[in-house]
Amino acid sequence: MADPRLVGRRLGLIGVLVASLVVTLLGRLYYVQLLDPNKPVQTAGFVHDGLVVVPAPRGEIVDARGRPLVKNTSAQVLTVNRGALQALPDEGTAVLTRLAQLLGTTAALLAKEITPCSPTVPAPCWTGQPYEPVPVATTVPTSVVLDVSEHREQYPGVALQTVTLPQYPDGSLAAHVLGYTGAVNEADKKQNTSLSDADTIGRTGLQAQYDSVLRGVDGSQTMLLDPRGEVVGQGTSRAAVQGDTLVTSIDADVQKLVEQSLAQQIADSRAKGKPATSGSVVVMDPNTGRILAAASYPTYDPQLFVGGISAKDYATLTAPSANDPLLNRAIAGEYAPGSTFKLITTSSAVTHDELSLTGTYPCPGSMTIDGRVKTNFDSESFGAPISLQDALGYSCDTFFYAPAAAEYYADQARVAAGQKPNEWLQKTAAAYGVGRAPGVDLPAGEQGAGSYADRETRLARWNANKAQYCADAKKGFPTESDPAQRQYLTQLASENCTDGWRYRAGDNADMAIGQGETTMSPLQLALAYSAMFNGGKVWQPTLGWGVVDGSGKVVQTIKPKVASTVPVRQDVYNYIANSLSFSRGWAVSGAFAYLDSPYRNEIGGKTGTAEVFGHQDTSWLTTWGPVSHDAKGNVKAQLVVVGMVEQAGTGATAAGPMLKRVWDGLFGVGRPSVLPGIKPAATLPHLTPQVRVTTAPAPAKRGAATSPGLPMPIVPTHAARTGANR
């Protein structure tokens, strides 16, 4: 063993070491408690505030007579308070198991759903604040509500909250115009920092366009939290303010009428063996620019999106077989307008002296333009020249080819002479709104601009694509199995490669009858025809009419603006309108169906049968009425109604009977009119002040307002917890 003296020294050394530790600690303690000139202080409140957002009920959307199109309904939402569950001896396992059984899910999934998300907790997890009660089931069935509320002792930490949800009382009525709602996502929050996860946001249609008006102001409930984030009481609460009510110019009765007629026409056309894949109807007031109805088929129920659409429902809606029910064909669709375009062609030709209202012109069965033979529909022909009135009435195509081709060659001469081409037809189309979004009060992505071809765009497109055309022509589509198709495609690519830039006489002739690259939406056609009865004004139309706040006060009136004015003389309009009056009977295409209608003399219309490559014809009919003449003899109409059925045949066979049912309903044939006097509502409806919808959690009076940073005693939690769940 070691030397005792050495051991003694070693023990002394350890003693000194220990003593130095003691002195160090005492010195540091003295410094920290008494000497330190910069003592740290608590900056966080001893009880700090956490905010629970109380989403505001969305504003209602009502029709022109104040009838609800979207209203609010209260729903029961089942919430789970994770903190309360964890305080239980079994950490809530039993409660979650019972709840899972009730809701038809598993306790494990519920446990995941109520766990706050973090880098180590992946989805499914709770994205809200840890202290907020987590909604685990929305729109709970009554049986579950009863079970939970009658056996409260079996469900500690589980609460039922009443929330308001948008409700579409008439199901799919005006679905495309109203649009659907969705939950707020990260992109929305980045765009608008005032949004919270609890909010509902309009995704499409009026819900999206007027979202800021409809959303209201979220309320809040302040929760008092201890430094661990546990709820110890409730602070101030601010009631949510419901969004304002949007009054639309939609007339629910008219909307119902056109939707029923559209759906029936689809069924009828299909019964006749036509595909009739889709269709739409637009009803507007040409004098105000307001839209009374806009229907699109196929349609959907926006209620499916309330509270989040299920994956299954979404898959059904977006399946190819569903044929895009979410698409608003009345406003966003772009179709070849066919002969309905002759309004524009006539306007241009007469205004620029290519046709005369008094002259007669040939209407042969076919005509060769630019080396290609173009025929009339069914090759019908008139031996003698006919008047413009008859050309419009019988819808003779060859009649309009001639001025279009002549204009083309005149322009070619100007181009050869170094001048800019006139392109009157194109300019007139642009004045009527073709090629530009109509500017209706819907999201920009939901309005079709339509299109037409001219020299400039043709050249630009060729410049952008010629490399591809020429490469395709060289390669010759080796992947195409059908030799005929391969040869056709190769030929086309070859022509495009060399001549794709060229705008031809045939192109101009195609445009004259609403074919070729000419497309318009049903709404655009309605706008163009409206111009006939209001002195050439092309409206920037509206669906919204006014915004009414909770007290019933009108806070905003929405008025259509004039987007452009067509430079066409009123007598030309009168001439066209009179030429197409159904009072002329057989002389007007499409009037046949109305021969026996009591109102036949009060309306007029133009059919269209648009050929679509690879498809059956698109059936069009644009109508107007009831017609009147003012003191100067100018033709006036109260409504313009445009109908379209895709792949359904001629205008007279599908769109004709479809709109006849609409006019029957408007005029009240065999039953009371849905729109007495066919007069759209002239003044905003008077809305009674809303009964304010308050949403849970109810404001708690017990906890007084706190200012952050002020130390305050902790309120016992039990009462606070139940308070939060009330």
Next chain:
Amino acid sequence: MTLLAARPSARDPKAPFALTPEVLPLDRRAPGYDRMLAGAALALALIGALLVWAATRDVARANGQNPQGFLYRHLLNLVIASALFVAAARTDARLLRLFGPFVYLASLAGLLAVFVVGSTVNGAHAWIRLGGGFELQPSEFMKLGMIVGMAVLFAQRGADREEQLPPPTSDVLLAIGLVTVPLVLVMLQPDLGSAMVLASAAFGVLVAAGVQARWTVGLLLAAVLVAIIAVKVGVLADYQLARFSSFTRPGHDVQGTAYNVTQAHIAIANGGLFGRGLFNGPQTNGGFVPEQQTDFVYSVAGEEFGLVGGAVIIALFAVLCWRGLRIARSADPAGRLVAVGVVCWLAFQAFQNIGMNLGLTPVTGLPLPFVSYGGSSMFAQGLAIGLLQAVHRRSAS
């Protein structure tokens, strides 16, 4: 026994009463016990009871739990630890050589069991759940086991030699081997704090065993080198490094790892000379300091009892160490090494714990001996103090 029986007869039969009691009351109840040592430990444990109570009552109440729950369990731990203390104190210290190796091997087995059936608390896989809410932390017992094992090793091999020479290289290497096995296991859990305690206790035993200075200095340098390499290579877990970096830059990342340190610092700094008074510390009542009933229990003392209370605790540890070293001086070789080992263990652990509360040392997750809430450490320390008593009784007789 013979003395007690004889004394009454020595009393003057005519005197109405004895002027001086022959036997002091404590002497009678605990012959040969170092009362100051036991008293200091008991005082620390009772102060600990108050501090644990203060640290937990408001938070427990806010969570709907029994506000006195932690107090009761702390007192229960104290009762069990006292029983262990008495059992250890009553053993004959000469038996150390006999059961020493078993103590060492048993605690090593416990440490290994952690890797098989252990559970993870605060990042360290260091606990064995016993069921019924009881948990055991074998590394606490390993501290005592290692000290006893080393003491027996040196004493046994030293007794076989006649000359008064420092322990030979073979003994030192064996001892280092004894230390290395538990050290590595504890590092693997990973429990850096316990590893540092083990190392410092072992270092104290080596010094007291009289090993040559080149060994002690060499080992110190090696430890520093290992620490540097560990940080560079990344042997330490992220949370351990984070604690160290929050120590070097306390203002940084207040809500993260430095949060504990900052909050404890706020609590102590605002205690002042006499403190806010029991149950009146806003930091403590607000639950700002995480782990306050265990690793940061000293911050309760600093806030509610102030400089005076904080100094009393340090002073009680000083008394503990003084008595321990005093026992070491008069003990036989094995008892001396046990005493020194226990003193170094408690001194280093207390310094490390109080130091991290005062922002002096990095946060390593060590309880304050006797004071912190926690059964395993309390039991192991009860055994250790009991063992010192046994050593003391042996040398006093």
